[in-house]
Amino acid sequence: MNGKRRHTSALLNVNGSVGRGSSAVDLNMIPASAIERIEVLRDGAAAQYGSDAIAGVINVVLKTAPEGGSLSATYGQHVTTISGVPEFSGVATGPDGRPLLDSRGNVQLIPTGKDRSVNDGETLTIQGNIGLPIGERGFFNVSGEFRDRNPTNRQGFDPRVQFSVDDPREITANRLNHRFGNADVQDISVFYNMGYNITDEIEFYSFASLGDREGESAAFFRRPNDSRNTPEVQPNGFLPFIVTDVQDQSAAAGVRGSLGEWQFDTSFVYGEDEFNFGVENSLNTSLGPLSQTEFDAGGLRFRHYVANADVQRMLDVGFLDNPVSVAFGAEYRDERYQVKAGETASFIQGPFPGAAGSQVFPGFQPSNEVTGDRNSWAVYADFDADITENWNIAIAGRFEDFSDFGSTLNGKLATRYQVIDGLALRGAVSSGFRAPSLSQQFFTSTATNFIDGVPNEVGTFPVGSDVAVALGATPLDAEESLNLSAGFVIDPLPGLNIAVDFYRIKIDDRIVLTENLPSNVVVPLLEGIGITGVQRARFFINGIDTRTTGVDVVATYSYETDDFGLFRFTGGFNYNETDVTELLAAPGPLAQANLTGEDLFGRLEQLRFEKGQPKTKTNLAVNWLLDELGATLRFTRFGETLDPGSTEVTDEIIDSAWITDIELRYDFKEWLQLAAGANNLFDKMPDVSPFGPRPDGNGNFSIFNEILPFSSFSPFGFNGRFIYARATLSW
Template sequence: MKIHNNYNPVARSVKFALAASLCISASVAVAQEQQTADATKEKAVEKIAVVGSRSAPRSIGDSPVPIDIIGGEELSKNGSTDMLNLITTTVPSLNVHSNPISDAATLVRPMNLRGLSADSTLILTNGKRRHKSSVIAFLGGGINDGAQGADVSVIPGIALKQVEILRDGAAAQYGSDAIAGVINFVLKNADQGGSFEVKHGEYYEGDGTSTEFAGNIGMPLTDNGFVNASFQYKNVDPTSRSEQRPDAQAFADGGNPNIAPIAQVWGSPEISDDLTIFINSGLDLGNGREAYLFGNYSERDVTGGFYYRNPYNRGGVFSNDGGETLLIGNTDLAAGACPTIGLKDGSGSNLPFDAVNSAVGALPSNCFTFFSMFPGGFTPTFGGNVTDTSITAGTKGAFKSGMLEDILYDFSGSVGRNESSYMMTNTINASLGLDSPTEFNPGKYIQLEKNFTADFVKFVPAGLYEDLTVAFGAQWTEETFEVVAGDSASFEVGQFVDQGFSIGSNGFPGFKPEDAGVSSRRNYAFYTDIEAEMTEALLMGFALRFEDYDTFGSTLNYKLTAQYRLTDDWAVRGSHSTGFRAPTVGQANVSNVQTNLESGLLVDSALLPPTNPVSIELGGSELQPEESTSFAAGVVYSGGDIFMTLDYYRIDVDDRISQSSKINLTDANREALKAAGVKNVDSIQQVSFFTNDFDTKTQGIDFVASYSTYLLEGRSSFNFAYNWNDTSVKSATAITGLDKVSRLENDLPNHRATLTWNQSYDDWSVFVRTNYFGEYQGVHVDWVGTPSEPGTEVNAKAKVTFDAEFSYFINDEFVVSLGAQNIFDTKPERLNLSAVGEPNNAFGGKYYETSPMGINGGYYYLKGTYKF
């Protein structure tokens, strides 16, 4: 076999230019775009990815690991304005739930790649690590309980050149969090032209109306650089897929005029003033050097719903004996005891509204009940403001002389900050009595991350088919999580707590000053990444990464990759790696009180740090990193206009970090804690904490195929993607709980697939997508049963939906598009709770919220685009 001349100056120049394109300069970008435009006239453009290799960028067919690339144009063919929805319609191994009532997860929805938690996928922007969200998904539907991932929703589609999704463990290359894979958002880098879009749509039900304005512009930065700026501004109305709760309807039928038409709403939240701005820039400094800078500012207000507070039996507010009598407060104990007001008749049925209301009206002046303030009960509204900012700056090039000659370098620093400020309305701090406000600011979480990296690449002649690529570097990171206390009324212990009234803003009590504070952690890493084209047919790679954290210590991980080309069209590939995910600073230090459902009843539960004495009493301990082992093997075919990949993967994760099940404190627990000097133990009913408690095995198959041709006198492209994914819990204790085991194994569908057809002509185009969602575990109100107590879960049926978009090119500048998602309005699995002895839709929902296709149904939209 012929050996290339490793000292050929032309070949080495080309190699250096390709490697330098890891952060593409403006001059290169213009040339690439022109080449791309010319190439599309002849054949489909080869998709090139930066992620997954520290050598020169590779086509996805030549990569030894599976990579999906979603182009900016494909992202635009979607009615949704949420980036999570945009990419899940293309990558079947990526799932996102609607999370209609889920505390902070309403503000930032978690995603799942290959069935693992949201924080098991590393997010990059232009190849640089992106900071995490400040939101911790306390109610994460089992799979994401306690997950703290990046807020992908702030990234607008119009700002992106492409999205690269590495479906393979990569912690040895990129560090913590890359257990399931890596998603790299590549920003546009054109120095001229741009576009402006207006999109308006709504669901078939007539709600969820969305209006979006988005724009992108490329500008030169002197003669040797570029500034590419993008913005998106949108407002989205809420949706409701709800029916009246049976208990609320019974009150209305009994003559209570204060019952809302829908007492509890299941649907998407309202998103207001959602503004995001992204800037990407680069400057050629001459002599092979360049500088780059990119960042964003994003802000939005989100408002969602909570659970309905029944005016007869809500504990700590209306009744403390399950609805037998009203809870009545006494403002002047010297004036005498307050009378008892019963809520049941002789048969055990609720008394009519008039009877209860008359008795409340006759109470002495020193007696009060919240029935007089909320005679129809109340439903708290939960929301907040999410602000996300980041900036990354760096310089890169090649050393020209000395002992470092011909070594490529990339020095960068980044700062990312995400702040979630919470708001509660239409609720009370019952312990304050009737003087309680009904609006509260429970406080805020702030996530701040700083990253500094030094990356180097050296091409070493080694007598192989190509020069040996040796990459090495270092990284320093500081992660800070801050809890800011809420307003005093949101956590204050009022004078009526001794009379049985609950403390704090009902539904989400505020963060107390003693819970507030800043927690930080620093770590440094060293890595090496070697890639060798041993022969014309064989590519091999090895990566090794050492990281040291000032909390739990150090970790060492490796990765092996290989691809062997059997023929010009066929290749086989495989990888093996170890990985880790460090517990976030927030997971190790956060405390919170949340309202959840246990066996169908609302219960307040305290989340405490794992090192809190209460947590330790119940089995908690300091968090350690998750550890993973991954294996993957696949085959690639790239002949003519057909491209196919088939990959099998297995990911074993030990000591997974998650929120424990809710544990009831026993009298013995309380006595032991009091003896240890722990205060306020009597007020705690349930406790949860973060823990390394269970191990999982995830395996699956990804099949991807694409075909381009001329059909029906136009240009046609077909893309098919299929994923089979199965997660099993290998070991767990009672701290995890059988309900979470069931959710981890069954909530996500084992089978997902998409088939798209894009047909283009000179004046118009049409895009059609078919989505298949396999069977899944339908769960309502997070209530999963046990062998002794059945829950709400069912085996939900598979569904097929269709999306379509028609575009008409008025001229070279103006395009009008009309489209619909779930065009036939296919409904998700309908609730049926009667099998477990509960009335159908006991909590007001219509559909199981674990539906992988969402619960909102069909959506149509109209879009206008101006390109310049």
């Protein structure tokens, strides 16, 4: 952000999704009203920016206007027909008034012959921005956003027996008992960006953010007769909620300017993200009738400090006609990651039968509490020279030393050649790295399962724990990459610009989360060194090598007419393919137990890497402006995607699809604009998950393919059409 490294979220994705094992930057905390532009460097840039810049850098530039502002309010909701999900009018009953059951033992429902239609997900978003001068020498620009989004539900009717066929409540039981869709979210964020010229040559600058987000996500419904329920507490069953409170904050300050022929920039950045978990409308089965229904389940916290110093100047070199840009810099970074335990009732095993801890999300235990720290320092050099009038070469190198895994040296060579006016070729080769995140090194989450009255731990263990070390875990090393890219930029017609870039990125020693290792391997290995009570375990390893190849095409064209206004066309195409090229061997103790790399990172996870995202994506859009009237029409095509199962017969293919968005705008006054639009105008939904008998004759697909009928891997979601209106005041 503004050229400075932004902190990541404290949340570590450990569930079955694309991006499993990663912690991302929470871009959703940045209000759109605060953004002036977004810059993308598509070459590998670890030699300039350090860890995580294997494929490039995204830089969010904040607004700098010293005057003016805007205030907008947007309200919308999903208005959709859930294609392929039938509506039912009630329960079929026999002559005795009892529900009729089908061959699978589920209640027979009476179809209406129509698909479900819903209006939900009502969302109110208020955004504002204002620029203020600081005398004649500076600016102070403030932006904010408030959003209140109601949940969506795309569930299919639940035909399972809820109470019993002899219970009259079975006839009237709620068959829409899950909540399958967007979470309920309320968030608020505020950003400022400021600069002040201390002298004509030196500027003080600062920017900061403060955000808070509260969310509520639903889990699986616990039926009244479920073993996970205590009827005295929840007589009608219960839908447990994971509630989260995310507090995110950052601040940066620095001084930049010129001293003689040198340009300099020194800065200090602080960033922190705290992710707290709660559980509501739930219970701890093992506490029996005395169980509470709300729990504090603990939380995660990440923070970093970053200090930078950079200098640059143009330097005359005797053998070149043009001066060379020479830049040097240094960086120091300090990071901390923490896991905080929840209240006792959220994880304890009580005196009654059943699983320990709060249903849906057992809290972090005191044994999970951890504080992990590290620091790093780096120096870099960057040289950029015009060898001739048409030929540019850039060379960069960076040395970085981390207190945990050691040091790394990376380099980059990039070039650009102007063949003729309107045609330029470019290419780059770079080495890169991604340091293991502190969450990958220290995250721990365990649950207690009682087997024959004996407590047994299952869960995720940090690589330095006694359990992980006994199973062969070693300190995580950095991922290493080699990035090759080449492309061209061409302006074949006035107003038309086309950029094409090819890339190939090879990453060795990628950090992945192992499968849950089987108890028949875990128990003997741990008991052999005196560790008892652990049944299953998983941990992070440098486990695979991958190769990603692809091409990016971006085209823009502006065309202005005398009578029909200005048209701005944009088009984009991306082809991206990732292959797992090697599974690294299982570490010593696991190898001795005859486990292989395939056992540690199995078929399902490999396919998520390779096919869990579409290989192709196409964007086509036109913006039109005629006097006070404006419009945007956008078409997006997502390629075929695979939601892998444990076997090929349970794999689910999500077909390619075109999604259409439209918006109309009218400026009633210079200061007032009204707009209305629709995302996913034609209400495109992914195909429903397969249900009924399996094609291999081995029983039926899971009943949850009917209750939760869409794959979460759908690249365009499954919420359907969203219609909205917006009013904007500008000054």
